Amino acid sequence: LPTPGTVEFKNVSFGYPGAEAPVLNDISFTAKPGQTTAIIGSTGAGKTTLLNLIPRLYDATEGEILIGGVPLAELGRDTISRNISAVPQRPYLFSGTIGSNLRFGAQNATEEELWEALKVAQADGFVAEREGQLDSKISQGGTNVSGGQRQRLCIARALAAKPSTYLFDDSFSALDVNTDARLRAALAEPTKDAAVIIVAQRVSTITGADQILVLDHGEIVARGTHEQLLETSETYQEIVAS
Ligand code: CTP
Numbered sequence: 301l302p303t304p305g306t307v308e309f310k311n312v313s314f315g316y317p318g319a320e321a322p323v324l325n326d327i328s329f330t331a332k333p334g335q336t337t338a339i340i341g342s343t344g345a346g347k348t349t350l351l352n353l354i355p356r357l358y359d360a361t362e363g364e365i366l367i368g369g370v371p372l373a374e375l376g377r378d379t380i381s382r383n384i385s386a387v388p389q390r391p392y393l394f395s396g397t398i399g400s401n402l403r404f405g406a407q408n409a410t411e412e413e414l415w416e417a418l419k420v421a422q423a424d425g426f427v428a429e430r431e432g433q434l435d436s437k438i439s440q441g442g443t444n445v446s447g448g449q450r451q452r453l454c455i456a457r458a459l460a461a462k463p464s465t466y467l468f469d470d471s472f473s474a475l476d477v478n479t480d481a482r483l484r485a486a487l488a489e490p491t492k493d494a495a496v497i498i499v500a501q502r503v504s505t506i507t508g509a510d511q512i513l514v515l516d517h518g519e520i521v522a523r524g525t526h527e528q529l530l531e532t533s534e535t536y537q538e539i540v541a542s
């Protein structure tokens with residue numbers, strides 16, 4: 301990529317096929333490498349939909365999304381998947397081993413690199429305790445690990461791929477507040493050159509973000525840092541108070 305990481309939305313609107321009303325309306329923002337862009341807003345606001353447009357799970361109905369200045373349509377699916385790691389809202393593990401799950405998107409990663417990713421994701425402890433460790437079996441859908449463990453394994457998988465863009469959809473919500481804080485502190489170094497976009501439920505997860513976008517009914521109704529939004533946005537104040 302020419303300018304790795306920079307994700308730019310230009311007047312993007314989107315409606316699901318067959319639906320009458322658009323789910324996203326005239327969304328514009330730039331997520332820069334080395335910065336964290338957070339998206340917050342009530343359930344159904346369109347946060348997941350917005351993230352899903354970036355790896356082209358759907359294409360924008362209007363407007364344009366660019367990565368490194370290049371429109372998504374010109375990048376090709378391979379380049380997109382090599383450069384973007386997405387941790388979905390309902391993280392998914394395949395039947396196989398912990399190692400094979402982590403290597404999805406990082407086939408050549410060494411065991412050392414996998415442990416490094418697990419450490420950042422605060423998942424090294426419980427993996428080390430499992431019989432077989434990286435070779436320990438994961439059942440279809442990851443039903444033999446807890447929701448929070450599944451979330452952390454998916455975060456480790458995203459890290460192992462070393463992408464230029466990270467998309468975290470509500471990835472820290474199943475973690476207790478302390479683990480959430482430790483994990484985000486640990487993420488700083490491996491993601492320092494990447495564009496990080498985080499959808500969050502908890503305000504404490506995103507108070508340090510470089511920019512926060514407040515999404516309401518598919519529109520960005522306010523943007524700024526935590527401090528700025530506390531001053532300027534009623535919607536944000538309501539979210540903080542809730
Ligand atoms: N939607 C839809 N078809 C889909 C997915 C979502 O019609 N396949 C609709 C939802 O019903 C909702 C809107 O699109 O009205 C936005 O959904 P979503 O992006 O999932 O909202 P989030 O902000 O991610 O909500 P949550 O906080 O609950 O994850």
Ligand code: MG
Pocket residue numbers: 347348349389469
């Ligand atoms: Mg969602």
